[in-house]
Amino acid sequence: MLPQIRSVRPVGPYTEIIEPSDLNIVSWPDLSLRMRATHVPSVEEASLVAPRMIELMHDAAGIGLAAPQVGLPWRMFVTFIPDADPVDRVFVDPAIELDLCGSPPQPYEEGCLSLPDLRLEILRPMGARISARDLHGDSFELSGSGLMARVWQHEFDHLEARLIFDLAQPVDAPTVKRWRKVYDIQ
Numbered sequence: 001m002l003p004q005i006r007s008v009r010p011v012g013p014y015t016e017i018i019e020p021s022d023l024n025i026v027s028w029p030d031l032s033l034r035m036r037a038t039h040v041p042s043v044e045e046a047s048l049v050a051p052r053m054i055e056l057m058h059d060a061a062g063i064g065l066a067a068p069q070v071g072l073p074w075r076m077f078v079t080f081i082p083d084a085d086p087v088d089r090v091f092v093d094p095a096i097e098l099d100l101c102g103s104p105p106q107p108y109e110e111g112c113l114s115l116p117d118l119r120l121e122i123l124r125p126m127g128a129r130i131s132a133r134d135l136h137g138d139s140f141e142l143s144g145s146g147l148m149a150r151v152w153q154h155e156f157d158h159l160e161a162r163l164i165f166d167l168a169q170p171v172d173a174p175t176v177k178r179w180r181k182v183y184d185i186q
């Protein structure tokens with residue numbers, strides 16, 4: 001028998017009974033990608049859903065996955081960043097602080113597990129500090145730069161319903177337009 005949990009369901013159309021094995025990565029234009037995440041999962045909820053999110057992230061060869069990407073408007077994401085931070089990490093109710101006083105924002109090509117076939121050069125601050133709770137409910141804080149800080153920012157953006165094409169540079173506008181012409185209607 002699979003574990004079942006009843007969510008608090010403050011807002012949003014997510015199901016009241018969640019079976020983690022039923023969760024899958026949603027693709028654009030799924031509405032959950034455009035819903036700001038408002039639910040802060042309890043330790044119990046997070047502990048049931050996080051392993052499935054980690055499994056989906058690895059199956060898709062991704063380095064981060066946010067709860068809205070599995071259809072849940074929860075303030076939670078997971079990461080596994082080869083070389084930089086090769087640990088399955090869970091961030092519950094994260095807060096992020098960007099290092100805006102150092103070097104200027106750097107470009108780097110990003111993709112997203114929910115936006116097939118789209119890669120865009122995104123400018124982001126090099127460094128960030130993140131605080132969150134883990135699956136025991138304990139608070140932790142991490143500082144990082146480069147890819148680590150970038151992944152945190154990308155995943156945090158999902159909680160705010162912000163996607164990489166929202167951050168595209170003007171030069172990539174035609175690419176985004178072409179991509180959306182195909183994917184908006186799917």
Ligand SMILES: [Zn+2]
Pocket residue numbers: 111112113114154158
């Ligand atoms: Zn993404």
